[in-house]
Amino acid sequence: MRASWLPEWARGLPWLPLLVLAAVGLCAAIGEDMFPFDPNQLDLSAAFRPPAWQEKGSLLNPLGADNLGRDILSRIMAGSRVSVIVCFYAILFSGGIGALAGMIAGYFGGIVDAVLMRLIEIQQSIPAIALALILAAALEPGLSTVVVVIVLTYWAWYARIIRGEIIALKGRDYIAFARVAGVGTATIFVRHLLPNIFNTLVVLATLQVGQVILFEASLSFLGLGIQQPDISWGLMLADARQYITNAWWAITMPGIAIMLTCLSANVFGDWLRDRLDPKLRQL
Amino acid sequence: MLELAGITKHYRTRNGVVRAVEDVSFTVPPKGTMALVGESGCGKTTIAKIILQLERPISGTVRFEGADIATMSRAALHAYRRQVAAVFQDPYSSLNPRLRVHRIIAEPILAHERPGRAALDKRIAEVLDIVGLPATAATLYPHEFSGGQRQRIAIARALALQPRLMVLDEPVSALDVSIRAQVLNLLQDIQAEFGLTYLIIAHDLALVEHFSSDVAVIYLGRVAESGPTEPVFANPRHPYTQALLAAVPLPDPDHVLSETAATGEIASALNPPSGCRFHPRCPHVFAPCPATVPPAYPAGAGHHVACHLLKDSPA
Amino acid sequence: MLLQVENLRMHLHLRRGVLQAVDGINLHVAEGETLGLVGESGSGKTLTGLSLLRLLPKGSGRIESGSIRLDGQELTTLPEAELARDIRGRRIAMIMQDPMTSLNPVFSIGDQVGGPLRNHDIARGTALRSAVVDVLKRVRIPSPEDRLGDYPHQFSGGQRQRIVAAMAIGCTPRLLVADEPTTALDVTIQVQIIALLRQIQHDQGVGIILITHDLGVAASLCRRIAVMYAGQIVETGPVRAIYRSPSHPYTQALLAAIPRLHSKRTRLAAIPGQPPSLIDPPSGCRFAARCPMRMDQCAAPPPTVDLGDGHSAACWKLAN
Ligand SMILES: Nc1ncnc2c1ncn2[C@@H]1O[C@H](COP(=O)(O)OP(=O)(O)OP(=O)(O)O)[C@@H](O)[C@H]1O
Ligand SMILES: Nc1ncnc2c1ncn2[C@@H]1O[C@H](COP(=O)(O)OP(=O)(O)OP(=O)(O)O)[C@@H](O)[C@H]1O
Ligand SMILES: [Mg+2]
Ligand SMILES: [Mg+2]
Numbered sequence: 057m058r059a060s061w062l063p064e065w066a067r068g069l070p071w072l073p074l075l076v077l078a079a080v081g082l083c084a085a086i087g088e089d090m091f092p093f094d095p096n097q098l099d100l101s102a103a104f105r106p107p108a109w110q111e112k113g114s115l116l117n118p119l120g121a122d123n124l125g126r127d128i129l130s131r132i133m134a135g136s137r138v139s140v141i142v143c144f145y146a147i148l149f150s151g152g153i154g155a156l157a158g159m160i161a162g163y164f165g166g167i168v169d170a171v172l173m174r175l176i177e178i179q180q181s182i183p184a185i186a187l188a189l190i191l192a193a194a195l196e197p198g199l200s201t202v203v204v205v206i207v208l209t210y211w212a213w214y215a216r217i218i219r220g221e222i223i224a225l226k227g228r229d230y231i232a233f234a235r236v237a238g239v240g241t242a243t244i245f246v247r248h249l250l251p252n253i254f255n256t257l258v259v260l261a262t263l264q265v266g267q268v269i270l271f272e273a274s275l276s277f278l279g280l281g282i283q284q285p286d287i288s289w290g291l292m293l294a295d296a297r298q299y300i301t302n303a304w305w306a307i308t309m310p311g312i313a314i315m316l317t318c319l320s321a322n323v324f325g326d327w328l329r330d331r332l333d334p335k336l337r338q339l
Numbered sequence: 340m341l342e343l344a345g346i347t348k349h350y351r352t353r354n355g356v357v358r359a360v361e362d363v364s365f366t367v368p369p370k371g372t373m374a375l376v377g378e379s380g381c382g383k384t385t386i387a388k389i390i391l392q393l394e395r396p397i398s399g400t401v402r403f404e405g406a407d408i409a410t411m412s413r414a415a416l417h418a419y420r421r422q423v424a425a426v427f428q429d430p431y432s433s434l435n436p437r438l439r440v441h442r443i444i445a446e447p448i449l450a451h452e453r454p455g456r457a458a459l460d461k462r463i464a465e466v467l468d469i470v471g472l473p474a475t476a477a478t479l480y481p482h483e484f485s486g487g488q489r490q491r492i493a494i495a496r497a498l499a500l501q502p503r504l505m506v507l508d509e510p511v512s513a514l515d516v517s518i519r520a521q522v523l524n525l526l527q528d529i530q531a532e533f534g535l536t537y538l539i540i541a542h543d544l545a546l547v548e549h550f551s552s553d554v555a556v557i558y559l560g561r562v563a564e565s566g567p568t569e570p571v572f573a574n575p576r577h578p579y580t581q582a583l584l585a586a587v588p589l590p591d592p593d594h595v596l597s598e599t600a601a602t603g604e605i606a607s608a609l610n611p612p613s614g615c616r617f618h619p620r621c622p623h624v625f626a627p628c629p630a631t632v633p634p635a636y637p638a639g640a641g642h643h644v645a646c647h648l649l650k651d652s653p654a
Numbered sequence: 655m656l657l658q659v660e661n662l663r664m665h666l667h668l669r670r671g672v673l674q675a676v677d678g679i680n681l682h683v684a685e686g687e688t689l690g691l692v693g694e695s696g697s698g699k700t701l702t703g704l705s706l707l708r709l710l711p712k713g714s715g716r717i718e719s720g721s722i723r724l725d726g727q728e729l730t731t732l733p734e735a736e737l738a739r740d741i742r743g744r745r746i747a748m749i750m751q752d753p754m755t756s757l758n759p760v761f762s763i764g765d766q767v768g769g770p771l772r773n774h775d776i777a778r779g780t781a782l783r784s785a786v787v788d789v790l791k792r793v794r795i796p797s798p799e800d801r802l803g804d805y806p807h808q809f810s811g812g813q814r815q816r817i818v819a820a821m822a823i824g825c826t827p828r829l830l831v832a833d834e835p836t837t838a839l840d841v842t843i844q845v846q847i848i849a850l851l852r853q854i855q856h857d858q859g860v861g862i863i864l865i866t867h868d869l870g871v872a873a874s875l876c877r878r879i880a881v882m883y884a885g886q887i888v889e890t891g892p893v894r895a896i897y898r899s900p901s902h903p904y905t906q907a908l909l910a911a912i913p914r915l916h917s918k919r920t921r922l923a924a925i926p927g928q929p930p931s932l933i934d935p936p937s938g939c940r941f942a943a944r945c946p947m948r949m950d951q952c953a954a955p956p957p958t959v960d961l962g963d964g965h966s967a968a969c970w971k972l973a974n
Contacts, residue, residue, distance in 0.1 A: 604813070
C-alpha cells in the first residue's frame with residue numbers, strides 16, 4: 057500500500073523499525089520520574105510476578121516483575137538510556153577513528169598504510185575480553201570504560217573495511233582528474249571520498265548497534281561494565297539468568313528489547329543506504 | 340611544448356617486475372595532436388599518468404615548455420596543473436556520482452581561484468555551451484545522462500580552466516559508433532577554436548589517422564615508430580606498424596585482410612623478449628634482432644623507426 | 655534454408671515497463687553462409703542471438719510472437735527439454751560476448767571443451783579425449799595434448815577466445831552464433847580469430863551469425879548484413895549492396911560516421927541525438943528523430959521495401 061498523501065521523501069519509510077527506534081530513543085530521553093514505576097523500587101510481594109496476560113499476572117507489572125519484584129517494563133525503559141548512550145559514543149568514536157585511519161591508509165598507501173595495517177593486525181589479535189579485563193583493572197568499571205573498550209575493539213573493523221573501499225575509489229578516474237587539476241587533498245577527502253564511503257559507514261554503524269548492545273551486556277554481565285544500581289539490558293539479562301527456570305520473562309523481555317532494537321536498526325540502515333544512493337533514487 | 344625523454348616505468352608486482360614503459364621519448368608539438376597507439380597493455384595509459392603526475396617514472400624526464408616537471412616548485416607545479424587537463428576513457432567512473440554537474444565542473448576552477456557565485460555560474464554555463472549541453476544540465480546528477488553526454492561533461496570539466504594541453508585517454512572507445520563522431524568533432528572544434536594541444540591515446544588506427552598530426556606506435560612499452568601521421572601511415576617502416584595497419588579490417592567488402600602480417604601472441608610485459616621486443620612475431624627477424632635493442636633510426640622528416648632493418652637503408 | 659526467423663518479437667517485462675528488445679525481426683541464414691548482425695550498443699543484437707536458443711533473461715524475457723525454424727523445425731514451440739537436448743550447443747552453438755565469463759576458471763580446458771561432447775553423448779572415455787585434442791588442434795592451440803589439464807588463466811586472451819570457439823564447434827553445430835567474438839581482442843589477434851571463423855565455416859559448412867558493432871569486421875567476414883537499430887532490422891542485403899549503396903538513412907549515417915583508414919581527412923558526419931529508449935519507443939520509424947530525411951509519414955511504422963537481389967530496407971523514403 058502506498059500512502060499518497062505523504063511527501064515524496066517519506067514514502068516507503070520503514071515505519072515499524074522507526075517506531076521501535078523512536079520508542080527506545082524516547083525512553084532514553086525522558087526521565088525516570090515519568091515511568092509508571094521507579095525501576096529500582098523493590099516490592100517483594102510482587103517478586104516473580106508473571107506478565108499481565110498470564111495467570112497470576114497483574115496490569116501493575118505488564119511485563120512481569122523480577123526476583124526482587126522490580127517492574128520489568130520500567131527497567132527496560134530505564135535500561136534503554138545506557139544502550140543509547142553507549143551506542144552513540146561507541147559508534148561515533150570507533151567509526152570516526154576507524155574511518156579516518158582507513159581513509160588515510162588507503163589513500164596514501166606506502167609506509168603509512170603498512171604501519172596502520174600492522175596496528176590493526178595487532179589490535180585484532182588481542183581478544184576483546186582480555187582487553188576489557190586489563191582496562192577494567194586500570195580504569196574504573198562503568199559506562200566510559202565500556203565505551204573505551206568497544207572503541208578499541210571496533211575501530212580496526214571500520215579501518216580495514218574503509219581502507220578497502222578507499223583503495224577501490226582511488227582508482228576512479230574522477231579522483232585522478234581531481235589530482236590532475238590540482239585539487240587539494242583535503243578537498244578530495246571531503247568531496248570525493250567521504251560521501252562515497254558514507255553508505256558503508258551507515259551500514260557498518262547499524263550492524264554495530266546490535267553488537268554494541270550485546271558487547272555492553274556481556275561486559276556488564278562480567279561485572280566489568282555498568283554497575284548496580286545503574287540499569288542496563290545486559291545487566292538485566294545477567295541478573296535474571298539464574299532464575300531462568302522459574303521466571304522466563306525476566307530474561308526474555310530484555311532479550312526481546314535487545315533483539316527488536318538490533319533488528320530495527322538493521323532494517324532502517326538498509327533503507328537508509330538505498331535511499332542515499334542517487335542511482336537507486338531514480339528507480 | 341611537451342617533451343618526454345628516456346621515460347622508464349616499472350611496476351613491482353607479486354609475480355615480478357612489470358616493465359610497463361621502457362626508454363620512451365617523444366615530443367608533442369604545440370597546437371598539434373600527438374597520438375599514442377598500440378595494443379592493450381603496451382603502456383599508453385602509464386605514459387599518460389606520468390605526464391599527469393599520477394605516477395613517477397623510475398628514470399627519464401618530462402619537460403613542459405622546457406621545465407622539468409619532476410623538479411618544479413610547488414607553485415610551478417600548481418601552475419602546470421592548471422594548464423594540463425585530462426579526459427579519461429570511462430565516462431562512468433570519471434564523474435563522481437554523488438555530485439551535481441555544477442559541482443563537478445566547478446571543482447578544478449575552485450582549486451585555482453575564488454570567483455564569485457555569479458562568475459562561477461557564468462563560466463560553467465559557458466563550458467557547457469561549448470560542449471553542446473544546456474545550462475540547465477548543471478543541476479543534474481551524472482546518472483541522468485547518457486554515455487556520450489557524460490563524456491561531454493568530462494570535456495567541459497577539462498575545459499573549465501582553459502588548459503593548453505589536454506591528455507585524452509581513449510576518449511571515445513566507450514561510446515557508441517554513432518556517438519563517437521559527435522565527440523570527435525567536438526574535440527576538433529574545440530582545438531581549432533582555443534588552439535589546444537592534444538595528446539590522444541587510442542587503439543583504433545583509423546581514428547588516429549583521422550584525428551592526429553603526429554603519432555607514436557608503441558609495442559610492449561617501447562616506441563617502435565614515430566613521426567608525422569601522414570608518412571607513418573602511408574609508408575610504415577617498422578614491421579609492427581605494418582602488421583598493425585594490415586590487420587585493420589576496413590569497412591569495405593573488397594578489402595582483403597592479410598592474415599600473416601603478425602603471427603603469435605603479444606609477449607608479457609613481465610618477461611619481455613630480449614633485443615627488439617617484437618622479434619618473436621616479426622616476419623623479417625634476423626641476427627641482430629634478439630641481441631640488441633634497435634635505436635631509433637631517422638627515416639625522413641621527423642620520422643623515426645626503431646628497427647634493425649633500417650640500419651643499412653635509412654630514409 | 656538453414657535458419658528462417660519470421661517476425662520475431664522478444665520483450666523483457668521489467669518493473670520499469672516492457673522493453674521491446676527484439677521487435678519484429680526477419681532473418682534467414684543459408685547453409686555455410688555468414689550473416690552479419692550489426693548495430694550499436696543496446697540495439698538488441700545479443701538478445702536476438704539468445705532468442706534463437708530461447709535463452710531469455712530469467713523472469714522477464716518472453717517471446718511474444720514469431721517463428722524460428724531450423725532446417726524447417728519450429729523452435730518457438732519446442733519443449734524445453736528437447737531444446738536443451740537437441741538444439742542448444744548441439745545444432746546451434748553460441749560464442750558469447752565475453753570470453754572471460756564463458757570459461758569457468760576452476761575447470762581445466764580439457765573438461766570444458768569436452769563438456770558439450772559429453773552432455774550430448776557424442777564421445778566418451780579415450781574417444782572423448784582424442785575428440786577434444788582434435789577440436790583444440792582445429793582452433794590452433796599449440797600442442798593441445800599437453801595442455802588439456804591447464805586452466806583458463808594460463809592462456810592468453812586470444813587463445814581463450816579460441817578455446818571458447820572450440821567449445822562451440824566441438825559438436826559440429828549447423829549454426830554458430832558468434833557474439834562480438836573479437837571485440838575484446840587487439841587487432842593483430844583479431845585477424846587470427848577472423849581467419850579461424852573463416853576456416854571453421856569452410857571446413858564444416860556451418861552457417862554463422864556474426865554479431866558485431868564493427869563494420870570493418872562485418873565486411874571482412876560476412877556475405878550478407880542485417881543492420882539493427884533499436885530492436886528492429888532496418889536494412890538487410892548482400893554485403894556489397896550494404897556498403898556500396900546503403901539505402902536506409904541510418905546505414906548511410908553509420909557508414910559516414912566512422913573514420914576510415916587511408917582516406918582523405920574530412921570531417922566525420924556525426925549522427926545527432928541518441929537512440930530511443932526501448933521502453934515506449936516511438937510508434938513510427940524509430941530512427942526518425944535523428945534522421946536528416948525525416949518526413950511526416952515517418953510517424954507511422956515504415957514499410958519494408960524490396961530493392962531486389964535480397965536487399966531490402968524499412969524506410970518511407972524508399973516506399974514513395
Ligand atoms: N598499478 C599497476 N601495477 C602493476 N602493473 C601495472 C599497473 N598499471 C599498469 N600495469 C601494467 O603495465 C602495463 C601497461 O599498462 P597500461 O595501462 O599503461 O597499458 P595500456 O597501453 O594503457 O593498455 P590498454 O590499451 O589496455 O588500456 C600492463 O602490462 C599493465 O598490466
Ligand atoms: N537481462 C536484462 N535485463 C534487462 N534489460 C536487458 C537485459 N539484457 C539486455 N537488456 C536491455 O536490452 C537491450 C538490448 O540489449 P542487447 O544486449 O541485446 O544489446 P546489444 O545490441 O547486444 O548491445 P551491445 O553491443 O552493447 O552488446 C538493451 O537496452 C539492454 O539494456
Ligand atoms: Mg589504457
Ligand atoms: Mg551484445
